[in-house]
Amino acid sequence: MNDDWHMLADEERLFCDLLTRICAERIAPKAADTDENATFVHDQLAILAEAGMLGANLPEEYGGSGISAPALLRAVAIVAGACGSTASALTAHYLATDSILIGGSEAQKQEWLPRAAIGTALGAFALTEPTAGSDPADMKTRARRTADGWHLKGAKCFISNGGVADFLVVYAVTDPEQGHRGISAFILPKGTPGFDPGPAERTMGLKGGHVFTLNIDCQLPPDALLGEEGRGFRTAMQVLDNGRIEVAAQCLGLAGAAMQAAIAYAKDRVIGGQALSERQGIRWMIADMGLAYRQALLLSQDAARQRQAAHDGSGGRFSLASSMAKLAASEAAGRIADTALQLHGGYGYTRDFPIERIARDLRIMRIYEGSSEIQRIIISGNMLA
Known part of the structure; x- marks a missing residue:
């Protein structure tokens, strides 16, 4: 599959080649201990910051890498692998x-994005609530105007980075009468009085990428409002179009790692004088993994190309492609990891091999950034429109 990324520019290929080496030498060796000890990945993010990955989604004018959306897809897959x-x-x-880039004022972009790009300001995206997960329009967090700015009050849940971030983009209702048009976004800096992140949740997988429940009862200055009032929902939906492609990228990386581990194991494992890879049943399992991976890859690359076209002004919204990529990649990755574990036999169920960790890490991909069921609703809605 060496030609899978032929659409990348030469400098993007070099960037990805360097990232591959960095991840193999400095990130992958930490993965098992990170999972075992559930320590947040501060050190790994610092390594990625040195490589330019914390700003890889941002244009150069704000300190970002300025790489294309297909290159970003590839880069995120490398890290996930x-x-x-x-x-x-x-x-x-x-x-x-992305929330600040899409919805923020120029002053907000200049204040936060260059620091975020070099890793001195880690961000979190606070949208999900206990009663507003798949339907953000039902959120209960409120923001009301005060003489000194805004008073933000509510609770968020399952917020990745929420308790360790230097800033959060928090979505809240500013006009309950307007439905989703009454949702706005706010920049909440770390240390703001009244911001109380609970302990990290004890999760099944991704144990070093902590998620938090957040209790918020904060006074914010006027310029904490991200961009314009009432545009938060639109911003969030555009951000999630991007984010679903990045979930697909994570699935490709993790599934690719599982598949390659299974292939290597099948070649090395000898039973009855014959390598597993010589047995027809095992070969069919490998073929099925390759087919599922390829289908997910092509849909993800198509979505990334549409994202780039939208960025360049030659294309429109790519919500359908993004949902298809996320759905296909997350479902395929789950099947690939399960097949890889099955191929390993009992060893795949132990922590001595990476497969069980990958399988646990992948399970959430069918839930967050919109569950598989929500993606099917989005896809069918586009088809029936």
Whole structure:
């Protein structure tokens, strides 16, 4: 599959080649301990910051790498293949910086994005609530105008990076009568009085990419409002179009790692004088993994190309492509990881091999950034429109 990324520019290929080496040498060796100890991936993010990955989603004018959307897809997949927790924290950071890039004022972009790009300001994207997960329009967090700015009050849940971030983009209702048109976004800096992140949740996988419940009862200055009042929902939906492609990238990276581990194991494992890879049943399992991976890859690359076209002004919204990529990649990755574990036999169920960790890390991909069921609603809605 060496030609899978032929559309990348030469400098983007070099960037990805360097990132591959960095991840293999400095990120992947930490993955098992990170999972075992559930330590947040601060060190790994610092390594990625040195490589330019914390600003890879941003244009050069704000300190970013300025790489294309297909190159970003490839880069995130490389990180995920080395460590799912690191990729999860990284892409949560992207959701926050994309929010400012898409919805913020020029002053807000200049204040936050250059620092975020070099890793001195880690971001979090606070949208989900206990009663408003798949339907953000039902959110209960409120922001009301005061003489000194805004009073923000509510609770968020399952917020990646939420308790360790230097800033959060928090979505709240400013006009309950307007439905989703009454949702706005706010920049909440770390240390703001009244901001209380609970302890990190004890999760099944991605144990080094912590998620938090957030309790918020804060007074914010007038310029905390991200861009214009009432445009928060639109911003969030555009951000999630990007984010779903990045979930697809994580799935490609993790599934690719599982598949390559299974292929290597099948070649090395000898039973009855014959390598597993010589047995027809095992070969069919490998073929099925390759087919699922390829289908997910092509849909993800198509979505990334549409994202780039929208950025360049030659294309429109890419919500359908993004949802298809996210759905296909997350479902395919789950099947690939399960097949890879099955191929390993009992060894795949132990922590001595990476497969069980990958399988756990992948399970959330069918839930967050819109569950598989929500993606099917989006896709069918576009088809029936």
